[in-house]
Amino acid sequence: MPTEQELQISPIVQESLMHNSRILHNLQSLTASLFGVSAGILGLESYSGFLFYLVFSLLTAALFYAVRVAPTSLAAGKAPLDTSRYFKSPFEFWAGGLMNELAGFILTWTLFYGLVRA
Amino acid sequence: MTFLSRAITAFGGLLLAHACYSAREHTALQSLRAASTATLTSSATVATSLPVDIVLETILSTFFVLFGLVLGARPLRPIEWRVWAGKIEREGEEGFTDNSGAVDKDYMGNPFSVLETRPNFVDIRKQRREFAEWVQKRGAEPTH
Numbered sequence: 001m002p003t004e005q006e007l008q009i010s011p012i013v014q015e016s017l018m019h020n021s022r023i024l025h026n027l028q029s030l031t032a033s034l035f036g037v038s039a040g041i042l043g044l045e046s047y048s049g050f051l052f053y054l055v056f057s058l059l060t061a062a063l064f065y066a067v068r069v070a071p072t073s074l075a076a077g078k079a080p081l082d083t084s085r086y087f088k089s090p091f092e093f094w095a096g097g098l099m100n101e102l103a104g105f106i107l108t109w110t111l112f113y114g115l116v117r118a
Numbered sequence: 119m120t121f122l123s124r125a126i127t128a129f130g131g132l133l134l135a136h137a138c139y140s141a142r143e144h145t146a147l148q149s150l151r152a153a154s155t156a157t158l159t160s161s162a163t164v165a166t167s168l169p170v171d172i173v174l175e176t177i178l179s180t181f182f183v184l185f186g187l188v189l190g191a192r193p194l195r196p197i198e199w200r201v202w203a204g205k206i207e208r209e210g211e212e213g214f215t216d217n218s219g220a221v222d223k224d225y226m227g228n229p230f231s232v233l234e235t236r237p238n239f240v241d242i243r244k245q246r247r248e249f250a251e252w253v254q255k256r257g258a259e260p261t262h
Contacts, residue, residue, distance in 0.1 A: 013202045015224065016195035027191050031184055037134065038180040041141050043168060056180070063188045076201070085201065086194040116141045 012088070020086050024064070028097030029104055031060050036105040040112025053105050054098070061094050120217040123190035130182025137175040141168060192216045203229055 035056045039049045065083065073085045083093045193216070196202045205213045206228055214225040228234070 011199040012197050013195070013199050016197045016202055019224075020194045020197065023192050023194065027187060030187055034134075034180060034183055034187075037138070038176050041134075041138050041176045042173060043141070056184070060184060060188070063184065064191065067188050068191060068194055085196055085198070088197065112138065116138065117145055 016086075017088060021092070024087075024093065024096070025100070027064060028057070028060065028101050032057070032097065032101035032105040033108045036108025037112050039105075039109045040114075041116055043113065043117060044109075049109060053102070057098050057101075058094070061097070065093075120190065123186045123217070125186075126189065127183055127186030130179045130184075130186055133175055133179030133182060137172055137179055140172045140175070144168060144172065190217060 032053070035053055038056075039052050042052075044052055065081065069083055069086055070080075073082065074080065076085060078085055083090055087093045195214070196205060211221045211225065211227075214222045216222060
């Protein structure tokens with residue numbers, strides 16, 4: 001976490017921060033519903049469904065990193081898997097969607113499970 | 119870019135819908151078969167899992183849609199002020215476009231433009247001299 005002094009030396013643009021997190025949030029909520037659809041079609045139950053969600057969410061973050069973050073971040077001399085050029089905390093980027101979008105995942109998961117198995 | 123991402127997403131969605139329909143038909147067939155065998159031989163129903171091709175189709179279509187959505191996500195902006203301002207200075211509007219090439223609505227340009235164009239910085243004497251020279255030059259030229 002950056003200290004007060006570091007923030008004074010290199011300030012942060014709030015608009016860009018909000019812009020980036022909105023894009024990430026949009027992507028995560030869309031893909032969480034998508035994973036729910038797939039888990040429902042596959043007929044996954046209990047732990048395997050949550051494991052499916054965990055794996056695919058991490059995959060989403062990795063893919064997003066590779067497509068949107070890595071080309072400019074690596075060119076600017078950041079270390080691999082470092083998202084500090086676009087996001088404040090790495091936790092928000094890699095695992096922020098896991099808890100926030102779980103409800104959407106379960107919604108579509110149960111819906112499609114019921115549709116397919118009924 | 120936007121066309122490519124939309125095409126991939128649509129293709130994945132089509133595959134996903136097909137997989138969903140296949141899974142539905144498979145379950146319906148299973149329950150029908152179980153019902154018919156139960157009346158004939160009264161054997162226990164065999165719970166079969168989904169065929170491997172439907173499983174593969176579902177996972178592949180999920181990958182396709184995911185890839186299309188990630189490709190279609192709008193470009194990010196640097197959050198550090200110096201990186202962001204440097205990008206504006208170097209690239210201008212071109213650095214702040216979405217996938218289809220249109221400039222973002224909230225793009226506001228150079229953050230220091232207020233300073234650079236403030237009236238105190240206008241050299242009014244120089245402008246007056248330039249104006250006088252321009253008038254003289256017009257006066258020297260033959261008028262038609």
